[in-house]
Amino acid sequence: MTLTRTTFAVLASATCLAGPAAAQDDDKLTIGVLLTLSGPGAALGEMARNGFQLAAEEIGDFGGIPTEIIVVDDEQKPDVAANKARELVERDGADIVVGPIFSNIAGAIVQPVTEGDAILISPNAGPSNLAGTDCNKAFFATSYQNDQMHEVMGAHAQAQGFQNVFLLAPNYQAGQDSLAGFKNSYEGGVAGEIFTQLGQLDYSAELAQIAAMQPDAVFAFMPGGMGVNLVRQYRQAGLEGIPFLSAFTVDESTLPAQADAALGFFGGSNWAPDLDTPENAAFVQAYEAAYDQVPAVYAMQAYDAAHLIDGAVKQAGGTDRDALIAALEDAPFTSVRGDFSFGPNHFPIQDFYLTKVVQREDGKFATSIVEKIFEDYQDTYAADCQMN
Amino acid sequence: MTSLFLLQLLNGVQLGILLFLIAAGLTLVFGIMDFVNLAHGVIYMVGAYLVVSLSAWTGSYGWGLLLVLPATLLIGLLAEALIFRRLYDRPHLDQVLATFGLVMIVTELVEIIWGTSPLLVTAPDALSGSIPLMGPLRYPVFRLVVIGAGLLTAVGLWLVITRTRIGMRLRAGASNRAMVAALGVDIGRLFTVIFAFGAMLAGFAGALVAPILSVDPGMGESVLILAFVVIVIGGIGSVKGAFAGALLVGLVDTLGRSFGPIVLRSVMEPSAAAQTGRVLAPMLVYLLMAAILAARPQGLFGARP
Structure with a gap:
């Protein structure tokens, strides 16, 4: 045997x-x-x-x-x-x-x-x-590293001197990481923090709360179809006066469906199509x-x-x-x-950048670089890495 | 606070109306034909995709919406004649299997025809803004249109069901199918009509919400489960029940999401309240269903115990 x-x-x-x-x-x-x-x-x-x-x-x-x-x-x-x-x-x-x-x-x-x-x-x-x-x-x-895009937005909110930001993300691991990443580099107050159901269609309840609170800005992590729903409903609810900061929510994969509803909305990214x-x-x-x-x-x-x-x-x-x-x-x-x-x-x-949605001359929508937020930026986890 | 409550009430009603449009067809098919149709959500999705294409073709969302009605009616007729008719006498498990397969096939077809990226259709300019309600609160005009259109549909359905011959047969079919057939009603034709009509309602719902929601290949699945909850709460086969159930689910879901954490905060500390609220909010609808089933197993307006 x-x-x-x-x-x-x-x-x-x-x-x-x-x-x-x-x-x-x-x-x-x-x-x-x-x-x-x-x-x-x-x-x-x-x-x-x-x-x-x-x-x-x-x-x-x-x-x-x-x-x-x-x-x-x-x-x-x-x-x-x-x-x-x-x-x-x-x-x-x-x-x-x-x-x-x-x-x-x-x-x-x-x-x-x-x-x-x-x-x-x-x-x-x-x-x-x-x-x-x-x-x-x-x-x-x-x-x-996943956290970095959110940290970019946190740093931007901090630099803008926002005191009161409303946070919105779906209730799953990446959503929780997202808000944690944002708060890593943002020290101001949080007006409200809502975790929605993954795949939620209708954001009217959350948008009504945002309207009632009138925060300095909104930070959202709503990838894919959720982002399309949120951005269009945000615009339809007449909230465009409140700055919309986001990660993975307004990018070229969702912009064809968001179109002018997303114009002027901000995102954090390591690149944009017009990077020079x-x-x-x-x-x-x-x-x-x-x-x-x-x-x-x-x-x-x-x-x-x-x-x-x-x-x-x-x-x-x-x-x-x-x-x-x-x-x-x-x-x-x-x-x-x-x-x-x-x-x-x-x-x-x-490097990481603040991006903003613009309509190009050919009528298509794209993100565009506004300013560099981080130069030669390394993620915070690298120190824990013991390569064998 | 009062004005926020009113706004959320309006939001809840709007979600309820949308659910009603989807659930109405589902409850008729399930209740009268005893047929479990998982492909109902797919027709809702097809309605949304068709309105995108037809609006682009005609140049106006209104015409697109009108054309979706005959188109989804036709799809319902064809699907019934080619596929569903063969499944009526099969056990529920076969029906689930067959319609689930159909869900996958149609979703794949939609991805082939329209691609996987979310699509866009915009409401007419006159309907796409928002109107001031109270203070800083505003309400999107298009959502008012959805509420209005849904209520009109509900009234229309009520008239058809209570005031016409076909409605009488429908009600008879819902309470005792064998007896209706024995009395000489062509039950096969009745089924075809019900099925096509249900498909049209689902297609209409999809087309109606296309300007608010993301039109993507996953949109059918997300509403189907809620629609089933609605018809179980309202009583299977009852359109009145579907209406009450849909409004109940819409209101409980919306108000629970927005005011649940606020209420909880008065009895526990804020961080615990936020955590509990987050966990509890998505469960509320199902808790409601469990409570109603415990008290009334046949649902609010169910015909059969």
Whole structure:
């Protein structure tokens, strides 16, 4: 019995060793792209996929090595995502997985990908645990740490001297993190704090309270369809006199549906389509020509992820995992954001801006940079990261 | 405080009216035909998407709204003839399975045709502003329109059900289906009419709220559960019950969300009150349903015990 078990263990470990070695031998790079492409969050995943594909077409063979890209849908379900991630790594032999959009999915796929000897690059999700105590040498984010966008708005509210801000977020983990992030950098008073049901349609009750309180400003975190509902109802209720600060609530993924209801509303971001770098101008122009929509951060971050991989494979001279990780840490590419480097926790150190919704000359709506709020800003969790 | 209460009352009524439009069709189909139709929310969604396209095509939201009525009526007729007719004699589980499959198919179709991003339709300028109520409080004009349109629909439905022959058959069908069939009423045709009419009401509701809410592929699912709560509270098969249930749910939900924490603050410390209020508010509607079912298992106006 003991003997059989030992034999089995030896066999098993031998297969494990043989697996990745075989995958590395062939001169081919396989990239799995795991995004939410169906369900309520699909619009964001499609933007990221478009951004990645646009870059892939520009690049051709990543780092000069024949490249296969496999796109799969995580259905915004952690269990589905974990299975698909395992398939990508074990069956398709992916060297790198790019994904996901949502933070709860990131939690589910980080183990299957990194323990399967692949590298995970997030084009959006940036949960606090992966930036801090659970940081992982095979995990990179080209986006931001989730709290940062909210901290930008908190700092702006503080700088404006607001004394009385009304806070609004859906009642789930990211919503609670959002308000905590805002309060990290805002020290003024809170007029009221409401957590709404996730997926709430009608905000008339909350808007009536805001109207009765007349706060200095409103800060909201209402991603996706919730943001569309809130922004349009905010305008219809005649509250536009109260400054509307937000994160992930007015961006290019929701602006086509919010249109002029969102004009003049503020957001915090690491980028906007009119950010003034030559690479960004080229990216935005190519993206709009290819997909007939204004890109949002999700598209930009996935576009950057592709160019990051291209640069890293070039520098590493192949698909060897340790060499790739070392190369990725140097961020050997030019981000459309300009300044870009990785901190010790593999999260970006970058600038953050206050953005505002404008109508462009061609009639389309987009966010536009008002001012820089943070320069070379690193997340607060990096100190907790012990990379092994 | 009084004026805020009045405003919230108005908000509650408006949410109730919207729920009534969706629940009316659902309660007829469920109560009279004994058919569990999970695809009802999907028709509401299709109504909203159609109004976006038809408004763009005709150039006016009003025409779009009018055209949605025959369009969703037609969809209801087709769906009944092609799919639902085959399911009437099947057990409830089969119906749930089949209509749930339909939900997924139609949602996917909508994503293929219109894409996954939320869409926009704007109300006419005259209806898109807000009017002053009291002090700093204002009320959106379009929500008043929704309330008005919903009330008119309710009155119309009441007239049809109490004053016409088809309404009489409907009421008869709701209380005893076998007897109605035995008396020589073509029950198959009655079902077709009810189903198509219910679909039209759901489509109308979707089209009516499209200027307020985000038109996206998930919008049908979110209202379906509340609509089921409404018909269970009101009594399955009763349109009067659906109206009362919808207003009750709308008011309890809206007032609970806004005044629950304030009331709680008078009995406990503020942070605990906020925490409890946050947890309690979304549950209130379901607590209401449980309480009503405990006292009256057949619902407020239910025909069958």
